[in-house]
Amino acid sequence: MTLRGLSLLVAASALTLVADTALADPFKLKIACTATSDCASAMVARDQGIFAKHGLDADVALIGINTNIPPAIVSDSIQIGGPTSPVFLQAVDGGLDLVAVAGASVMDPAESKTIAAVARTGVVIKEPKDFVGKKVGAPGIGAFLHVLFRKWLIEKGVDPKSVNFVEVTFPTMNDALKSGSVDAVLTAEPFVTRIKAAGNGDVAALYAADLARADPIIFYAASRKFAEAHPDVIKAFRDSIAEAAPIVNSDREAASQSIAKFTKMPIDLVRLTKPDLAKPDLKGSDLAWWIETMKQQDMLQGTPDLDKLVLP
Known part of the structure; x- marks a missing residue:
């Protein structure tokens, strides 16, 4: 093989590697959460260029009330939101075709x-x-x-x-x-x-x-229609959150900087409190306790199917 041929092969291999880890063209993705530390993994992914590395041009916006997130997803004002577990389950029970795509935060008995x-x-x-x-x-x-x-x-x-x-x-x-x-x-x-x-x-x-529970607090959700139509975007988002979560859990200063920027809270105040535990992994059975709790409070008309709540 000539030197020129070898160079072309290396270049092609490099392009293939990039294609495997990021979208070919940046995808504009609108994400929204309330003013808490629960979506810190998305904040860190944005601020440290992790979303960009995976081909996402992601904007993480502040939304005032958590119950406004499902309607915003359905209207396509945002593509991914951070609803709390009860808000998500009540929206699904009410007929909205939403699906969880990645975990954000979980309750930590110690915190x-x-x-x-x-x-x-x-x-x-x-x-x-x-x-x-x-x-x-x-x-x-x-x-x-x-x-x-x-x-x-x-x-x-x-x-x-x-x-x-x-x-x-x-x-x-x-x-x-x-x-x-x-x-x-x-x-x-x-x-x-x-x-x-x-x-x-x-x-x-x-x-x-x-x-003293250890169940999900907030997770990232999308409309099922969007998630199924954009599997490459969902993969890039999941990969980004999986990369950012360990930073949230281990680098308190980096997490605090991103949380302060997002919530508009003074950094010295944010530094006083460890952010909620970030856990990207999520499965349907993780929501069983919430369903039981909400049925106890007459908040659900039916029983959401645990097998359909989280995108495979």
């Missing part, structure tokens, strides 16, 4: 103390029954924190219907407590620290720690 019900300063809540009659702000009715808190109330012998729940976005919880428009909020770090530092509230219950 669950970062989730809390925070009572407004001057509102006395010492035990579960003290929430009866109170107005409690949740970042999405039917979303993760709301369903988890209702599960905790049931476990403690309190009827969730005796509590008045309203929607309050994470960034506005501090002001909602300060103004007195709610008696308590269901939130997580770094918002807990921010509220306490402002003197507007304090922790009333570490309900997630009490439940």
Whole structure:
């Protein structure tokens, strides 16, 4: 073989390798999550060029309320969103043809103390029954924190219907407590620290720690139509998330920088709290506990098929 022939062969091999690991042309992909650390793997994948390396021109946008994610996916305003497990399951139960494509975050018993019900300063809540009659702000009715808190109330012998729940976005919880428009909020770090530092509230219950679960919090979902029509995009997305997740779990500074950039929270505040555990692997059976919990709360009309919830 001539030197020129050898050079051409090497070049062709290199192009084949690139084609195997990334899309031939950058695919514009719109992703959206709420202002939490749960989608940190997507934030890191964007900021560290991992999406770009896999051929994705990905934009990760902020969405105020988690329950707005499924409609945004169906309308094609976004192609991939980070719904909480309950929001996803309720959307599927309601007839939306959504499918999970990768895991984002899971509950970690060791870190669950970062989730809390925070009572407004001057509102006395010492035990579960003290929430009866109170107005409690949740970042999405039917979303993760709301369903988890209702599960905790049931476990403690309190009827969730005796509590008045309203929607309050994470960034506005501090002001909602300060103004007195709610008696308590269901939130997580770094918002807990921010509220306490402002003197507007304090922790009333570490309900997630009490439940001590290890189930999915948020995962990445798409419409089944989009996922099946773009298998190469889904593969590139999954590969990107699989590469970014270990960075989230091991490099706290890198994760904190990306979370602060996405949530618009001060970096010093974000650094105080370890992000939720990123776990890209997801299977249908991981959602069994959530289905059971939601049926207990009369949130599902049927029983979603575990075998169809996650894209193979």
